[in-house]
Amino acid sequence: MAEFLTKSRARNIFYGGSIFFVVIFVGMTVHSHKYVVEVSTAGMPLSDAVIRGKHVWEENSCINCHSLHGEGAYFAPELGNVMTRWGVQDYPEDAFETLKGWIESQPSGIEGRRQMPRYELTDEDIRGLAEFLRWADQTDTQGWPPNDAG
C-alpha cells in the first residue's frame, strides 16, 4: 500500500466514512418507513384482524417452512401471493373459507410428500390469518413475484 496511507490516516478514513454512510442510511430509512405506511401498504387498513393474523403466523413459526415475500424457509410454497394464487384476494369470506379448508385438511399423510402439521386454530385465528395474507398480498412489492407460482 502506498506510503501516503499511514495507519492513522486509514483509521480516520474508516471512522469518518462510516459515520457518513450511517447518516445517509438513517435518512433513507426514515423516508422508506414513511413510504411503507403511506404508499406501499396503504391499500388495505391494518385492522385488528390483520394484526391478530400476524401474531398467529408468528406463534406457529410458519416462516420456518414457508417464505413470505421471498424471505423465510424454502421448504414450502411462497405465501406472499397465495390469495392471488387461490383467486380469493378480493373476497374476504372466500379467503377465510378456503384457508380454513386447507388448514383442516392437513397433514395430508401422503407418502413421500412434504407434510404441513395440523394446527388447532379458532375461526377467529383463521380469519386473522386470511386477512393478514390478503394484506401482505396487496402490498406493492415492485412487481415481485414474477408470476402466480410465487
Next chain:
Amino acid sequence: MKYQSQKVAYWYFLAAMALFGIQVLGGLLAGWIYVSPNFLSEILPFNVIRMIHTNALIVWLLLGFFGAAYFLVPEESEREVWSPKLAYLQLIILVVGTLGAVGSYLVGIHGGREFLEQPLWVKFGILVAALIFLLNISMTVLAGKKTAITNVLLMGMWLLSLLWIFAFINPDNLSLDKMYWWFVVHLWVEATWELVMAAILAFLLLKLTGVDREVVEKWLYVIVATALFSGILGTGHHFYWIGLPGYWQWIGSIFSTFEVIPFFLMMSFAFVMVWKGRRNHPNKAALLWSLGSSTVAFFGAGVWGFLHTLHGVNFYSHGTQITAAHGHLAFYGAYVALNLAIFTYAMPMLRERAPYNQVLNMASFWLMTGGMAFMTFVLTFAGTIQTHMQRVVGDYYMEVQESLSIFYLMRFGAGAAVVIGALLFIYSLLVVRQTEVIAPGPANPVPGE
C-alpha cells in the same frame, strides 16, 4: 497462555463446540426430511428442527466470538481480564438461555421472526450477557494497551450488541417488520461481524506469521473501512421486494456489489502475510483454518453473494435454493471456519501444551470444507432449475420440488461428510493423543537442491 484469566475462553470454546455439534446434527436431520418428508413429521416438524439448526449456529458463533475476545484481549492489552467472575456469569446466562430456547422450541413456544424466534426472556438474557461482556472487555482495554485489533474488535462487538435492540422491535406492519429485521440480520453478517472477523484474523496472522504489527494494522483499517462503506447501504439488496421504495434496487445493487471487496481483501491479506512472514509457527492447523476461512468466505459471501445480488437477477432467484446455497457457504467460510481457526490456535495454549492432533484437525478441515462446497454446488444446481421452472416457466412450487429430489439426496450426503468432519474436529481438540497420526518431518529441513 500468558495471562491466567485467558482461561475463561476455554469454557466458552467448549460450550461453542457442543452447540456446533447440535447445529450440524440438526442440519442433517432437516436435510433428511427433504429426502424422506414423512420422517418425524407428526412429532418434530421441519420448522422446529430448522429453528434449532439456525439458532444453535448463531449462538455458538457468538460464544466463539466472546471466547476469542477473552482470549486475545488480555494478550493485546497486556493485562488480565477485568473480571473473570463476570465472564463466567455471562457464560452461564448464555448457556441457560440457550437450553431454555431449545426446550421452548421443542414444546412449541417460540416467536415467528426467522432467526429471532427466542422467547422474550431469552432475548433479554442475551442482552444482559452482551452488556456484561461489553463492560468487562471495555474495562480491560481501557486500563491496558490499546491496539488497532482491540479497537476494531470492540467497535464490532459494541455495534452488534446495539443492533440487537432491533430484535425487540416488531412492528405490526409486515413491511416495516421486515425492514427492521434486516437491521439485525444483514448488519450483523455483512457489517459488524465482519469487523470482528477481520480483528480476529489480524490477530491470528500476527501471531502465526510474525509480520510487523504496523503492516497488519494498516490492512485491518482498510478492510473494515471497505466493509462498512459497502455493507451499510448494501442492506438495500434485501429491500427490493418487501414493500420498500424502488430506489433500493439501484442503491442495493451497487453497494452490495462493493461488499465483495472486503472479502477479497481479507483473502489477499491472509496470503500476503503468510508470504511475507518469516515465522515458522508450529501450529500448522491453525494456519490452514485461517487461510481456508478467508478463502471460503470470499467464495461464499463474495462470489455466491454477488451471484444473486443484482436486482435483475434477484427478481428471479429471490428465496430459492440459491439463497440457501449462498447462506451455507458464506456462514461456513466467514464465521464457522474463522471460529474453528481461533479454537485450533488457542486450545493447545489454554491446555498449556504444544499443538497436538494436527493431522486429524487438518483432515477435518478438508472433510468439512469439501462437504460444504459440495452442498453449495448441488443447492446451486437445484436453485437454478427451480428458478427457471418456477419463476420463468411458472410451474407450481410443489411440482418443481419433486423434480429436485436427486439434489436433496446429494445434499444429505454432503451434510454427512460435514457432520463427520465436525465430530473429528471436536475429537481432535478435546482428546489429546500421544503421537500424531503421521510423524512430522524435521523442523528445519535442508533446502532442496
